[in-house]
Amino acid sequence: MSFSEADMLKKIGTFFFRNRSYTPIPFIVLLFLFINPTSVSLIAGFGILICGEIIRIWAVSYAGSETRTTGCVGGTELITQGPYSVVRNPLYAGNIMIYLGAGIMSMALFPWLQVFAFFYYLFQYYCIIINEEEYLESAFPDTYLLYKKNVHRILPAFRKLPEEIKSKKKFDLKKGFKSEKKTLIAIALIVSLILIFYIFKIKLLAA
Numbered sequence: 001m002s003f004s005e006a007d008m009l010k011k012i013g014t015f016f017f018r019n020r021s022y023t024p025i026p027f028i029v030l031l032f033l034f035i036n037p038t039s040v041s042l043i044a045g046f047g048i049l050i051c052g053e054i055i056r057i058w059a060v061s062y063a064g065s066e067t068r069t070t071g072c073v074g075g076t077e078l079i080t081q082g083p084y085s086v087v088r089n090p091l092y093a094g095n096i097m098i099y100l101g102a103g104i105m106s107m108a109l110f111p112w113l114q115v116f117a118f119f120y121y122l123f124q125y126y127c128i129i130i131n132e133e134e135y136l137e138s139a140f141p142d143t144y145l146l147y148k149k150n151v152h153r154i155l156p157a158f159r160k161l162p163e164e165i166k167s168k169k170k171f172d173l174k175k176g177f178k179s180e181k182k183t184l185i186a187i188a189l190i191v192s193l194i195l196i197f198y199i200f201k202i203k204l205l206a207a
Contacts, residue, residue, distance in 0.1 A: 031108045037106055037197065049097065
């Protein structure tokens, strides 16, 4: 990758990081404009969505509210426990599952919207991760480089971590739920609306 390409991706990543709370809006709008759920899509999509949220709660029960920052990438600690011992970016992996699950539940423009959303969010988080990795390599040079060798960005890697890079954070489920309050409310609202559209057979636009 040339310097100019890397620099461009970092700038895109900075934009995505600061606005990641708003980037799902176009997806959600299309989800409801072309909603066409079935009983099978509701069950399958909800299962994927819930798995994604469980991963998020597991992760924030270690990381806490630091994950909510929207200014600049950063962190006071390198967390390598729990889901972070399996994948370096469990929150982003969980987010992708949540978006994909909601898309499948709605069956809007299936499968094109779901496929597009999957690759779009992969790209978004890839750009963000590039910036985060640059910061982490600078803040925790020795530990993070060893961590990178043992754990993948998004795909799970079930390996025993070297003792010297294991973090010492306590698992705090109460803190995790507190940090996830807004996300849980958003998920409950979207799932409830999809169910209402399904029960009352509401269609806004034909696919």
